Amino acid sequence: MRSWLLLSILPLTQAIRIIQSNDDGWAEINIRTFFDALTNAGHDVVLSGPAENQSGTSSSDAPPKTVDADGCIFNSCPGGSPPTGSNATNPRLNYVNSFPVTSIMNGIDVTAPKFFGGAKPELALTGPNVGSNIGIQVPFSGTVGAAVAAVMEAGIPAIAFSGRSGDPTAWNQPTPLYSKIYAELALKITSQIVASGTPYLPQGVFLNVNFPEVTSSECNDIDDFRFIFTRVNPGIFSEKDTEWCGTNRLPTEYDIFFRDGCFVSISAGDASDKTTVDAARQKPVADKLKSILSCL
Ligand SMILES: *[C@@H]1O[C@H](CO)[C@@H](O)[C@H](O)[C@H]1NC(C)=O
Ligand SMILES: *[C@@H]1O[C@H](CO)[C@@H](O)[C@H](O)[C@H]1NC(C)=O
Numbered sequence: 001m002r003s004w005l006l007l008s009i010l011p012l013t014q015a016i017r018i019i020q021s022n023d024d025g026w027a028e029i030n031i032r033t034f035f036d037a038l039t040n041a042g043h044d045v046v047l048s049g050p051a052e053n054q055s056g057t058s059s060s061d062a063p064p065k066t067v068d069a070d071g072c073i074f075n076s077c078p079g080g081s082p083p084t085g086s087n088a089t090n091p092r093l094n095y096v097n098s099f100p101v102t103s104i105m106n107g108i109d110v111t112a113p114k115f116f117g118g119a120k121p122e123l124a125l126t127g128p129n130v131g132s133n134i135g136i137q138v139p140f141s142g143t144v145g146a147a148v149a150a151v152m153e154a155g156i157p158a159i160a161f162s163g164r165s166g167d168p169t170a171w172n173q174p175t176p177l178y179s180k181i182y183a184e185l186a187l188k189i190t191s192q193i194v195a196s197g198t199p200y201l202p203q204g205v206f207l208n209v210n211f212p213e214v215t216s217s218e219c220n221d222i223d224d225f226r227f228i229f230t231r232v233n234p235g236i237f238s239e240k241d242t243e244w245c246g247t248n249r250l251p252t253e254y255d256i257f258f259r260d261g262c263f264v265s266i267s268a269g270d271a272s273d274k275t276t277v278d279a280a281r282q283k284p285v286a287d288k289l290k291s292i293l294s295c296l
Helices: 002-009 029-040 100-115 135-140 142-154 177-195 253-257 279-292
Strands: 017-021 044-050 084-086 093-096 123-130 158-163 205-211 226-230 263-270
Touching: 017 029, 017 100, 029 044, 029 123, 029 177, 044 100, 084 100, 093 100, 100 123, 100 142, 123 142, 123 177, 142 158, 142 205, 158 177, 177 205, 177 263, 177 279, 205 253, 205 279, 226 253, 226 279, 253 263, 263 279
Parallel strands: 017 044, 017 123, 044 093, 123 158, 158 205, 226 263
Antiparallel strands: 084 093, 205 263
16 A cells, blocks of 8 residues: 555656756747756756857856846846846746856856755756757857856766757747757657666766757657767777777767758767767766667
């Protein structure tokens, strides 16, 4: 009787504490669609993103300033607003008028603990970025910069998501199809990592995930997609990758980007330099993701 009672109150998915950020701005529709998906899945989520578009600002960090006369992105806050602020009806949605790194760190250190009973987030999720972040773009990306800061400065495992389709879109516009698909795909990867147990990722590792184009005729159903384990950059002069899909050289993010089909690339990145992590730390990541990964 008692065990039956316990089972019946266990949540369907394991809910964890999540901090979200991006570089396109706190009011861009991709991060809001993903916020809703994570919240609906039962997670405890706080969003802390830049007040303005901070695309391409990498790992810059500076104290937040009063919002200029133009206001936050897409008029999501009035000109002259304070350096940090929240949505009036949902205080889990927060802006920080500075860089992506500053935004996520303010979320981790200041905002999230207020909702998490003083505790830190267990996982950091950035994006989905509007536009891909592959190979040589990775070091410049603010979406990656924020993810890496969570790992390096707070010791929180992080995943950076980017999607090829779409243009920057305000949160209060109708949700585009690609934004829904990217949120579902990002949730699927997140759920897999959470289900794999702690530590969610090896020490010093972040995941760099890139979604392909979504169109009305192709790659528009979550079941159309295949997930491929990749490396960030070509590895011609690098040490071997972990043994995977019958070789010890993983495909690159470029290989997947230029390939026809609905392929998602997932690289295990080294948060200390934003390159591919060594084989010893690729292996546990591949093991965690195994049940959703495909070979080419
Ligand atoms: C704030 O949240 C409310 C309720 O969810 C929503 O209607 C409004 O558009 C949001 N505004 C911003 C800027 O997030
Ligand atoms: C943000 O900046 C990037 C690069 O400067 C640009 O491509 C993008 O369109 C901008 N987004 C908005 C909403 O203006």
